[in-house]
Amino acid sequence: MAVTEQHGGVIAKARRAAARVAAVVCAVAVFSSAVHAGVLPEERADVLFHSYDGGGVTIQGPSLLVRKQFAENFSASANYYVDRVTSASIDVVSTASPYTEERTQYSVGFDYLHDGWLLNLGFTTSEENDYTAETFSVGISQDFFGDLTTLSLGYSVGSDEVRRRGDATFRADVDRRQYRLGLSQILTRSLLLGFSFETITDEGYLNNPYRSVRYVDDESALGFSWESEVYPRTRTSDAAAIRLRYYLPYRAAVHAEYRAYTDSWDIGADTFEIGYTHPLEGGWTLEARVRSYSQTAASFYRDLFPRREFQNFMARDKELSTFDSTSLRLGASYDVLRAGWRFVERGTLNIAYDRITFDYADFRDVTRGGAPGEEPSYRFSADVVQLYMSFWF
Amino acid sequence: MSTGITKLRGRRQAAFALRAAALGCAAALPLLSGCAIEPWVKPYERDRIADPIMSWDRDPVSSAYMHHVYEAREGARGATGSAGGGCGCN
Numbered sequence: 131m132a133v134t135e136q137h138g139g140v141i142a143k144a145r146r147a148a149a150r151v152a153a154v155v156c157a158v159a160v161f162s163s164a165v166h167a168g169v170l171p172e173e174r175a176d177v178l179f180h181s182y183d184g185g186g187v188t189i190q191g192p193s194l195l196v197r198k199q200f201a202e203n204f205s206a207s208a209n210y211y212v213d214r215v216t217s218a219s220i221d222v223v224s225t226a227s228p229y230t231e232e233r234t235q236y237s238v239g240f241d242y243l244h245d246g247w248l249l250n251l252g253f254t255t256s257e258e259n260d261y262t263a264e265t266f267s268v269g270i271s272q273d274f275f276g277d278l279t280t281l282s283l284g285y286s287v288g289s290d291e292v293r294r295r296g297d298a299t300f301r302a303d304v305d306r307r308q309y310r311l312g313l314s315q316i317l318t319r320s321l322l323l324g325f326s327f328e329t330i331t332d333e334g335y336l337n338n339p340y341r342s343v344r345y346v347d348d349e350s351a352l353g354f355s356w357e358s359e360v361y362p363r364t365r366t367s368d369a370a371a372i373r374l375r376y377y378l379p380y381r382a383a384v385h386a387e388y389r390a391y392t393d394s395w396d397i398g399a400d401t402f403e404i405g406y407t408h409p410l411e412g413g414w415t416l417e418a419r420v421r422s423y424s425q426t427a428a429s430f431y432r433d434l435f436p437r438r439e440f441q442n443f444m445a446r447d448k449e450l451s452t453f454d455s456t457s458l459r460l461g462a463s464y465d466v467l468r469a470g471w472r473f474v475e476r477g478t479l480n481i482a483y484d485r486i487t488f489d490y491a492d493f494r495d496v497t498r499g500g501a502p503g504e505e506p507s508y509r510f511s512a513d514v515v516q517l518y519m520s521f522w523f
Numbered sequence: 524m525s526t527g528i529t530k531l532r533g534r535r536q537a538a539f540a541l542r543a544a545a546l547g548c549a550a551a552l553p554l555l556s557g558c559a560i561e562p563w564v565k566p567y568e569r570d571r572i573a574d575p576i577m578s579w580d581r582d583p584v585s586s587a588y589m590h591h592v593y594e595a596r597e598g599a600r601g602a603t604g605s606a607g608g609g610c611g612c613n
Contacts, residue, residue, distance in 0.1 A: 176584040182592060195584045209584075276562025312604065314579065319568050324579060328601035368539060369602035375579065377571040391599035392539035399599035407576045415576065425598045450598055482585060488596070514592060516585055 168246050168273050170205040173198050176520045184486065184512020186218040186228075193518075205241040209254075210234075220508055221448070224496050225342055225356055233258045239267075247272050250284075260293040269310070284310035294339040302335030324373035329366065337361035343446040345435040346502060353502040357438055359445050362430070367393035371401075383407040391425075397450065399425035405459075413465035417482075421457040433494050434503040448493040448508065457486045467521075477521040484514040580604075 175196045182189040191212035199205045211234070218228035239252040250269040256262070269284035288306035313325040337359050347355035371389035378384065384406050391399040405419035428450040430443035461482035467474055487509070494505040564572070571577065580586050590603045 176582070178584045178588065180588050193584050193588060211588075277566070278562050278564060308601070310601075310604070316564050316569070316572055319564055320571050322572060322577060322579070326602040326604060328603075330601050367600055369599060370539075371602040373579070375577055377574065377577055381574070381576070383574075383576040389599070389602055390539055391601070393598075395598075397598040398539070399597065401599065409576060423593070423597060423599070428598065449596060455597065480582065480585070484589070484592075486592075486596075514589075516588065518582070518585060520582065520584075 168243075168248070168277065170199050170203075170241055170243050170248070171197055171207070172522060173205075174520060174522045176518055178516060178518035181515045182512060183514075185220060185488075185510040186223065187512075188216045189213050191232075203243045205243075207237075207239040207241075209237040209239075211237075220495060220497065220510075221341070231258060233261075260295050261290065262293075263288060263290040265289075265306070267308075271312075278316040280312075280314040282310070282312035282314075284308070284312070286310075290334070292335050292339065297339075300339060302339075304332060304334035304336060306333075307331045320377040322373075322375040324371075324375075326369075326371045326373075328369050330369075331367075332365045334363060336363060336365060337445070338447075341447065343432070343435060343444045344496070344502075345438050345440060347438070354434060354496075355438070357444075359447070360443050361445060362395065362443050365394055367391065367397075381409060395450070396429035397425055397427070399423065413468065415463040415465075417459070417461040417463075419457075419459040419461075421459075423455040423457075425453060427452040427492060431492075433492050446493075448490055451493040452491040453488055453493070454491075455486060455488045457484050459484045473523050475522045477519060480516070480518045480520065482514075482516040484512075486512045486514065488512075 176194070178193040178195075180189075180191060180193065191214050193209065193211045195207065195209045197205060197207040213233040214230070215232070216228070216230045222228055233256060235254060235256040237252065237254040239250060242249045242251075248271045250267070250271075252265075252267040252269075254263075254265045254267075256264075265286055265288040267284065267286040269282060271280055271282035273280050286306070286308040288304075288308075290304040290306070292300075292302040292304065294300040307330070309329045311327045313323075315323040315325075317323050341359045342356040343359045344354045344356050346353065349355075369389060369391045371387060373385065373387045375383060375385040385404070387401070387403040389399075389401040391397070391401070401421065401423045403419065403421040405417065407415065407417045409415045428445060430441065431445045431447070431450045432440075433446060433451070435441075435444060459482060461480065463478050463480045465476065465478055467477040470476065488511070490508045493508050494500075494503070495508040496505055498506050500506065575581060594600050594603075
C-alpha cells in the first residue's frame with residue numbers, strides 16, 4: 131500500500147524508540163540474560179510471533195534469536211525482528227489517512243569471557259523506508275564477594291537518519307549516547323536484589339517530520355488549525371530502577387520493581403510492577419504480572435496552543451502528555467522435549483497476553499467533537515499477544 | 524515564567540536524584556556489608572537462586588519486545604535491563 135500520509139504517534143515514536151531499544155536488545159536480549167558474569171550466556175534459540183492491537187493500530191511480526199558458544203571463551207548471537215504496522219490511530223485519523231509500513235531490525239552480539247570478566251559487543255541496525263538507525267554497544271561485567279554480587283557497565287552510541295516521504299531533499303540526523311550501570315546482589319538464599327541506572331542523551335532532529343500541533347484559530351470552522359510540531363534538539367534523561375525477586379517456600383517466585391525517571395524536557399515518571407511465577411506439575415509454568423505507569427507532561431506539550439507559533443518548542447504527541455497506564459499480564463509456559471532430542475536439550479512453548487490501558491489527562495479526542503479544548507479526554511486499551519518457542523542446546 | 528519552569532525542573536531533578544540515591548543506597552548496603560565478611564550464602568546454598576523461575580530475564584526475546592512496546596508509547600526510557608544475575612552456581 132502506498133504510504134504518503136501523515137504518521138501516527140506510535141510508529142513515529144516506535145522508530146526512535148527502536149533506535150534506543152537497539153541497545154536494550156543488545157543489553158537484554160543478547161547479553162544480560164547471562165545468569166552469571168563468570169559464565170557465557172546459555173546456548174538457545176527463540177522464535178517469537180508478536181501482535182499488538184489497540185487504539186486503531188495493529189503491529190505484528192516475528193522475532194528470532196540464536197545464541198551459540200564457540201572456542202570455549204566466546205559466544206555469538208543474532209536477532210532478527212520485524213514490525214508490520216497498520217495504523218489508523220487517533221493521531222492519524224485526526225489529521226490524515228491510515229497507512230501501513232514495515233520496520234526490520236538486525237542485531238549481532240559477541241561475548242568474550244576472560245578471567246571472570248565478561249565483555250560484550252553488539253551492533254544493531256533498523257531500517258524503514260524513511261528512517262535508518264544504527265547502534266553500537268559495549269558492556270563489561272564482573273562478579274565480586276564470592277559471586278554474590280554482579281556489577282555491569284555498558285555504553286552505546288547510536289546514529290539515526292531521518293527522512294521524509296515525498297521530500298527527497300529532507301535529511302536529518304540524530305546522535306545518541308547511553309550509559310548503563312547495573313548491580314545484581316544475592317541477599318539471602320531466597321532473595322535477589324537488582325539495581326539499574328541509565329543516562330541517555332539525544333542530539334539532533336528529535337521530532338517527527340509528519341506530526342502537527344493544534345492551535346486556536348477563529349478563522350477555522352472547527353475553531354482550531356494545525357501546524358508542524360517543533361521539538362528541542364537535545365534531550366537528556368536519567369532512569370533508576372530497583373528490583374527484588376523472592377523464592378517462596380513452595381517453589382514459586384514473586385518479584386517487585388520500581389523505576390524513577392526524569393528528563394530535560396520535564397517529563398517525570400514512576401513505574402511499579404509486581405509479579406508472580408508458579409510452576410505446576412507436568413511441566414507447566416504460569417505467570418501473572420501487574421504494571422502501573424504514570425508520567426507528567428513535557429514542558430512544551432499542550433493539547434491546544436493559544437495561537438499559531440505560540441512558542442519556540444511545541445508538541446502534541448500524546449506520549450509527551452500527562453497520563454496513566456496499567457498493564458495486566460497472564461502467561462503460560464509448557465516444557466517440551468524434556469528428555470532431549472538430538473542436539474536439543476529441552477524446549478518450551480509459551481504464550482503471554484498483556485492488556486494495557488491508557489488514560490490521558492490532557493490529550494483530547496478531537497474526533498468526538500466539542501468546543502476546542504473541551505473535547506473528552508482520550509483513552510484506549512491495547513491487547514498484546516506473544517507466542518514463542520524456546521530451545522536450549 | 525522561565526524562572527518558574529527552571530525552579531520546577533530543579534525541584535524535579537532534585538527529587539529524582541534523591542530517589543535514585545535512595546535506590547542506589549538500598550542496593551549498595553548489602554554490597555558494602557559484603558566487604559567485611561565472608562559470602563553469607565554459600566555456593567551449595569544457592570539452589571533456589573539457581574532455579575529458572577528466579578531468573579531476572581527468563582525469556583529475553585519476549586522481554587525485549589515488551590520494553591519496545593512500552594518505550595514506544597511512554598515518555599520514560601532506560602533502566603529496563605537487569606545487571607545479569609549473580610547466581611554464583613557454577
